[in-house]
Amino acid sequence: MFEGAEKLPEIRIPKGTVINRFSYRNEAKLPSNIYSTISDTDKDHYLVAWGKMRNLSGKTQLGPLPMQHLTFPATKEIKIPTLDETTKVMQETMNQSPLRKNVSLKRAQRELARYVGRDFPENFQTNMHAHGYGGIRDYMDTGVVGDNPVILFDHSALGTVSSKPITLSDLKAAENNLTELSARRGYPFVWPDETAGLLTT
Numbered sequence: 136m137f138e139g140a141e142k143l144p145e146i147r148i149p150k151g152t153v154i155n156r157f158s159y160r161n162e163a164k165l166p167s168n169i170y171s172t173i174s175d176t177d178k179d180h181y182l183v184a185w186g187k188m189r190n191l192s193g194k195t196q197l198g199p200l201p202m203q204h205l206t207f208p209a210t211k212e213i214k215i216p217t218l219d220e221t222t223k224v225m226q227e228t229m230n231q232s233p234l235r236k237n238v239s240l241k242r243a244q245r246e247l248a249r250y251v252g253r254d255f256p257e258n259f260q261t262n263m264h265a266h267g268y269g270g271i272r273d274y275m276d277t278g279v280v281g282d283n284p285v286i287l288f289d290h291s292a293l294g295t296v297s298s299k300p301i302t303l304s305d306l307k308a309a310e311n312n313l314t315e316l317s318a319r320r321g322y323p324f325v326w327p328d329e330t331a332g333l334l335t336t
Contacts, residue, residue: 140272140274143217144217145215146214146215146285147214147215148173148212148214148215150210150211153207153208154171154173154209154287154293155171155181155204155205156169156170156171156207157205158202158203158205159202159203161298162298163296165207165296166254167260168254168255169290170284171284172281172283172284174281174282176281176313176316177280177283177284178309179310179312181281182305182306183306184280185301186309186310202300203298203299203300204299204300204301204305205297205298206296206297206298207293207294207295207296207297208293208294209292210293210294212292213270213289213292214268215268215270216263216266218244218272218274220266221268221272222243222247224259224262224266224268225243225244225247226242229242229246231258231262248274252275255286264288269287269288270286270287271285271286271288272284272286
């Protein structure tokens with residue numbers, strides 16, 4: 136977990152928000168853990184990082200496995216907790232096991248970090264739902280690829296999925312958007328040197 140993660144606030148994704156996801160498959164059915172972005176800026180960061188990872192500069196085609204851009208609406212508000220609240224739910228989940236009792240928050244946070252970038256267990260997702268949360272921050276990518284990437288669990292809060300292949304024009308538009316944003320707002324415009332593994336697959 137990166138330094139300062141504990142200071143990040145709760146996120147509330149409003150009903151009607153268009154959520155973005157990138158996948159090498161046209162997913163008619165979303166996976167249990169839905170690695171996603173909830174802002175246009177984060178969407179563009181992922182697109183550009185993927186383009187750099189595949190070294191597409193100057194090419195006229197994307198190759199045999201074009202990534203799919205999936206979009207789907209939030210059909211109700213989705214709450215994403217703070218790291219403190221997320222850790223408490225992990226602690227609760229671990230203490231429900233007959234093999235683990237009196238798990239500390241520090242141990243629960245280490246367990247949480249172990250799962251980031253992988254699929255979280257169903258009992259953790261169930262406990263998140265019970266506390267009114269529909270997902271967590273993607274702490275692996277936060278501050279690296281995007282500002283607020285998330286991992287969503289609550290499929291009941293998501294509408295119909297639309298999908299289209301990403302084109303070189305999409306990548307160029309994303310690059311232009313970020314360049315303009317950097318010029319207007321002084322947005323940190325730093326490409327990661329190594330982007331392999333950062334994108335949802």
